Amino acid sequence: MKVLLISPPTESAVTKVMGTTGPPLGLAYLASMIKNEHDVKIVDAVAEGYAEEDVAKIIRSYDPDLIGLTATTAMMPDAYETAQVAKKINENVKIVIGGPHATFLPERTMQECPQVDFVVRGEGEYTFKELVAALEKERDLKNIKGLSFQRDGKVINNPPRELVENVDEIPMPAYDLLPMKKYRAGKIEFGTIITSRGCPFNCIFCSSSLQFGKKWRGHSVARTLEELSILRNEYSKREIEFLDDTFTFQKSRAITITEEIRREGLDITWTASSRVDTFSQEVACAMKMSGAHTVYFGIESASQRTLDFIGKGITPEKSVLAVKNAKRAGLHALGSFVIGFPEESAEEIETTIKFSKKVGVDLAQFTIATPYPGTRLWLYALKEKILLTMNWRKFTTLDPVMKLKYLTADQITKALRSAYLKFYLRPKMLLLDLIRDRGFVFKKAMHFLANEIVQRLK
Structure with a gap:
């Protein structure tokens, strides 16, 4: 064929x-x-x-x-x-x-x-x-x-297929069939790797746990290191992004991977995602010592009511602690914040925007709650008949696609623009941009992304 x-x-x-x-x-x-x-x-x-x-x-x-x-x-x-x-x-x-x-x-x-x-x-x-x-x-x-x-x-x-129990059975992705030189941010080439599948958590807006199952399944450390070595040695990828939903789901495994990266002398810099409640000072230090520079946290909201609606299973206090642990170890922290849930008030959104500046993250990503098909938020939107459109091009997390109880679509769009302006156009952020990390590609990317979104939402 x-x-x-x-x-x-x-x-x-x-x-x-x-x-x-x-x-x-x-x-x-x-x-x-x-x-x-x-x-x-x-x-x-x-x-x-x-x-x-x-x-x-x-x-x-x-x-x-x-x-x-x-x-x-x-x-x-x-x-x-x-x-x-x-x-x-x-x-x-x-x-x-x-x-x-x-x-x-x-x-x-x-x-x-x-x-x-x-x-x-x-x-x-x-x-x-x-x-x-x-x-x-x-x-x-x-x-x-x-x-x-x-x-x-x-x-x-046909009936659904059972999940692959031993994900090491799946061959490594066919990197040789991809235009590997094309994946770059500015002058920096980067590679991506997925070392685990599945998510046992139940966030209302996430389809990953539905697509890949509630059971977390990780590649062996040996398989992970082999794939990293291929990216570093065969494709000269020094910057690596771990795409696992929660790289730190098993803290001991995450630490072992970092130890093996150091033992192999891979000489890579990298980023990964963590829940704030699966992160610790020990994990942070291990990541930093093996070349990690940024950790991505799904902080989502400063409102406990909203966090409970999401099913996130965390508190704002846990987010503060996780960010502190990351910063103490010398890692950059990128926080994800989501606004525009169906019954979220303007006051709660403003509290989240203020919290994004207080929690200590270096970078912030703001998105609008979007009911992707299959998610609990999708089912909620269908049940409550609050979907504004099924034009799939609008499902970007930058466009409002749900009718909210307290806010119009125009108001939530303005709130998203305001969030980016208030976070990135602070004197503190402008000063830091001048005096440190001038080559930090992900920081620059987020600044440019913020500008792009602000221009789009004018």
């Missing part, structure tokens, strides 16, 4: 700032499952700067039997356009799509884009591999778990 995996052309504020996005590791994992038996090509249209016509030329030239698409909710219209172009070129090409959006809305996905033949739901590697084998040998699809497909005008949803 000739298989073409595509991350379609799209545009976002982050893309404008960084010049690219990170590698589409989901596609690289799929490719790794079949590349020894089939002819596989990956097209990362964003990294390559491709427009739709460029992708069309590749489809004509490569002439695939199967096209695989990946897309976030906001990218779904772009994926649909790519599917439509592909079918115009070759009406017999089969098209499959995966990712959290399609996972939770397979029927709607195929209704909105009849050119999509299959949806791979959930953790997709083995489902995808079985689909390719079935298509090659013209087998029935009914026994492929995790697959949805069209038959006689109806969408058939």
